[in-house]
């Protein structure tokens with residue numbers, strides 16, 4: 001199904017990137033339960049089709065591939081009110097092992113993808129509300145043993161989210177920081193864990209304006 005119509009009622013549309021992942025799947029579920037029409041991006045593993053959910057394939061390999069994805073799907077994305085930038089991979093290596101490419105990788109995939117997609121949404125859609133995803137230590141000045149490029153990138157994302165919120169007053173910009181998700185392959189040692197469904201419910205409340213929070217930690 002490609003339209004945002006349900007029994008003659010026009011549903012509000014949302015794009016969720018990384019929608020086939022651990023958090024993404026719960027976000028799709030919660031948004032569908034709350035009567036949104038979901039445009040869900042995946043890379044390699046397309047989940048089963050569902051009513052009011054349109055799966056779009058993309059590889060956010062470089063800026064050109066992101067721009068191509070957005071341009072190609074512009075007619076479907078144009079009606080979106082909401083955007084959740086879920087895609088955000090992590091590099092885990094000890095500090096001495098890290099190469100410049102690792103810093104570039106995490107910055108590109110956590111920050112530049114969000115900027116590219118968000119700017120497209122600001123100019124080409126009905127954008128009302130955006131949620132970006134951080135992680136549990138966001139905003140803390142601390143040393144990292146294994147996740148330094150990721151921590152740098154996610155902290156940059158917080159600054160970008162705050163700055164966009166200040167500039168684009170007609171759009172809600174928020175950032176939600178979950179602790180490690182139950183089921184995650186990469187776990188921070190001894191850290192608390194949270195169910196993806198609980199995080200998704202909190203994100204829904206924030207994106208739909210029921211709650212606000214520029215850097216909300218979910219634990």
Ligand SMILES: NC(=O)c1ccc[n+]([C@@H]2O[C@H](COP(=O)([O-])OP(=O)(O)OC[C@H]3O[C@@H](n4cnc5c(N)ncnc54)[C@H](OP(=O)(O)O)[C@@H]3O)[C@@H](O)[C@H]2O)c1
Nearest residue numbers: 018019020021022023042043044045059060088180181184
């Ligand atoms: N996992 C945690 O414990 C945790 C904790 C705190 C914050 N976070 C943050 O929460 C967010 C979601 O994390 P997650 O663990 O749910 O992610 P995940 O399960 O690893 O999911 C990754 C998603 O990104 C897609 N993807 C992978 N490579 C791609 C590429 N080259 N181009 C485009 N899409 C690609 C995957 O598609 P396919 O399935 O098709 O491959 C999948 O939808 C991230 O921003 C992460 O930093 C995670």
